[in-house]
Amino acid sequence: METHLLIGLISFAFVTSITPGPNNLMLMASGANFGFRRSLWHMAGVNLGFAALALVAGLGLASLMTAVPASKTVLKMAATVYMLWLAWKIAHAAAPAAGKAAGRPMTLVQAAAFQWVNPKAWAMALGAISAYAADGNLVSVLLVVLIFALVNLPCIGLWVLGGEAVRLVLTNPARLRVFNRTMAVLLVLSLYPVLNL
Numbered sequence: 001m002e003t004h005l006l007i008g009l010i011s012f013a014f015v016t017s018i019t020p021g022p023n024n025l026m027l028m029a030s031g032a033n034f035g036f037r038r039s040l041w042h043m044a045g046v047n048l049g050f051a052a053l054a055l056v057a058g059l060g061l062a063s064l065m066t067a068v069p070a071s072k073t074v075l076k077m078a079a080t081v082y083m084l085w086l087a088w089k090i091a092h093a094a095a096p097a098a099g100k101a102a103g104r105p106m107t108l109v110q111a112a113a114f115q116w117v118n119p120k121a122w123a124m125a126l127g128a129i130s131a132y133a134a135d136g137n138l139v140s141v142l143l144v145v146l147i148f149a150l151v152n153l154p155c156i157g158l159w160v161l162g163g164e165a166v167r168l169v170l171t172n173p174a175r176l177r178v179f180n181r182t183m184a185v186l187l188v189l190s191l192y193p194v195l196n197l
Contacts, residue, residue, distance in 0.1 A: 001132070001143055009132045013148045016127070017155035021120035022086075022187055024159040026106070029090050029183040031163025032170055034105045039160045045111025046156055051149045053115045054125040058133050058141030084188065086114075091184035124148075 001009070018024075023046050030039040089103075106114070115121045128148065133140035170176040 001140065005132060006143075006147075009128070009144065009147050010151060012128060012131065013151035014155065016120075016124045017148070017152040018158070020186070022118050023111075023114075023121070024156060025183055025187045026086065026090065027156050027159040028163035029180060030105045031160035031165075032167050032176075032179060032183075033103075033163075035167065036157075036160050036164045039105050039163075041108040042106040042111045043153065043156050043160060045106065045108040045113075046115065047149055047153050048108070049112030049115035050121050050125070050152060051145050052112065053121055054128060054145045054148055055141060057122075057125040058129045058136065058144060059138075060136070087184040087187045090187065091181045 027039065027042060027046065030042050128144050129141065133144050166179065170179050
């Protein structure tokens with residue numbers, strides 16, 4: 001890949017990874033509710049799940065979705081239902097001090113699986129493959145996956161750290177409730193711009 005294309009890919013990966021979206025909002029809520037260390041598996045799942053999605057998209061899923069437009073509608077419906085359920089879970093999360101009622105952060109497998117119904121992840125993967133590996137060349141696809149894996153992890157880590165930073169302010173159950181409900185509303189609102197796959 002030429003240098004200017006590589007710089008463009010790195011920039012695209014950074015901008016799409018650092019901006020608010022379903023993953024980042026859930027990671028911030030996880031950092032606030034569970035702390036950085038307990039959110040590491042959630043972060044790893046987002047990173048690995050997205051890499052797998054981008055790889056599969058690069059190996060032909062993008063062509064399949066273009067050939068079968070109904071698959072986009074099914075994806076949008078599944079994503080909407082799942083994200084509304086996640087927003088409800090975040091809105092009703094208990095304070096960390098509440099013990100078992102506080103729940104636990106998303107696991108590696110749950111976070112990786114979420115990428116397949118995350119509209120922003122699809123838009124990122126399809127956009128990156130279309131722009132930087134449109135020829136379907138395996139080396140180009142693997143480069144896109146590698147760049148995203150390397151750029152994405154520190155970006156999402158910042159969201160978890162941001163959540164953990166506000167954790168001190170959220171020791172009051174009322175403030176935590178407001179924070180979680182705000183994160184839930186933002187998660188629902190994040191559906192709007194990215195559902196136009």
